[in-house]
Amino acid sequence: xxxxxxxxxxxxxxxxxxxxxxxxxxxxxxxxxxxxxxxxxxxxxxxxxxxxxxxxxxxxxxxxxxxxxxxxxxxxxxxxxxxxxxxxxxxxxxxxxxxxxxxxxxxxxxxxxx
Amino acid sequence: xxxxxxxxxxxxxxxxxxxxxxxxxxxxxxxxxxxxxxxxxxxxxxxxxxxxxxxxxxxxxxxxxxxxxxxxxxxxxxxxxxxxxxxxxxxxxxxxxxxxxxxxxxxxxxxx
Numbered sequence: 001x002x003x004x005x006x007x008x009x010x011x012x013x014x015x016x017x018x019x020x021x022x023x024x025x026x027x028x029x030x031x032x033x034x035x036x037x038x039x040x041x042x043x044x045x046x047x048x049x050x051x052x053x054x055x056x057x058x059x060x061x062x063x064x065x066x067x068x069x070x071x072x073x074x075x076x077x078x079x080x081x082x083x084x085x086x087x088x089x090x091x092x093x094x095x096x097x098x099x100x101x102x103x104x105x106x107x108x109x110x111x112x113x114x
Numbered sequence: 115x116x117x118x119x120x121x122x123x124x125x126x127x128x129x130x131x132x133x134x135x136x137x138x139x140x141x142x143x144x145x146x147x148x149x150x151x152x153x154x155x156x157x158x159x160x161x162x163x164x165x166x167x168x169x170x171x172x173x174x175x176x177x178x179x180x181x182x183x184x185x186x187x188x189x190x191x192x193x194x195x196x197x198x199x200x201x202x203x204x205x206x207x208x209x210x211x212x213x214x215x216x217x218x219x220x221x222x223x224x225x226x
Contacts, residue, residue, distance in 0.1 A: 004156075032212055042219075043217045043218060043219045043220055044157075044217040046215075051212055090157065092157075094212070099162060099164060099170070100145045100162075100164075100215070101159055101172065102157075102215060103159075104156035104157040104158075106154055106156045107154070107156050
């Protein structure tokens, strides 16, 4: 069965620190990859997505992610976090089926200390 | 556009009661989804629909039912509420299978 694993469940950083959140998936075929963010009290919003082409994708608010096919990974990065980045981050995979279903990772809670 | 709207925002149910969670989107999206979010578990797909009149089960369909009589609406029905259904429920939609899903604000349900 397809699955998505996020390595870090809870991350605490100080402002200006660099961020990397790990995401690995298990599926051997073509995939579309997403990172969603959920700010406190809000609904999920798309940060960035990868469908094809350049494996380094840039999203909103200075986030980027790199797709490494050989490692089945899609890690999220940001060079310098801000207090406003405090949120829960979800990696998700669409296994290029005809339904658009997403498989989500468990989520990573990021707490940025001012 | 209002996007994806869900009602109610909060609800407390007693064991054995039933209720319907409403979901409406005004983006003319064919694809709609219901997820539940539990702490530390991410989001799990309950049911989905690829168009009006077509629905199918996701990962965790037991205890739920759906219908899709129009493109806009995708209600989720709980027939006999159980404590295990205490969760936050999100509805989502997208215009194509390779596009991003747009999420509603969620319904926080507690079953006591």
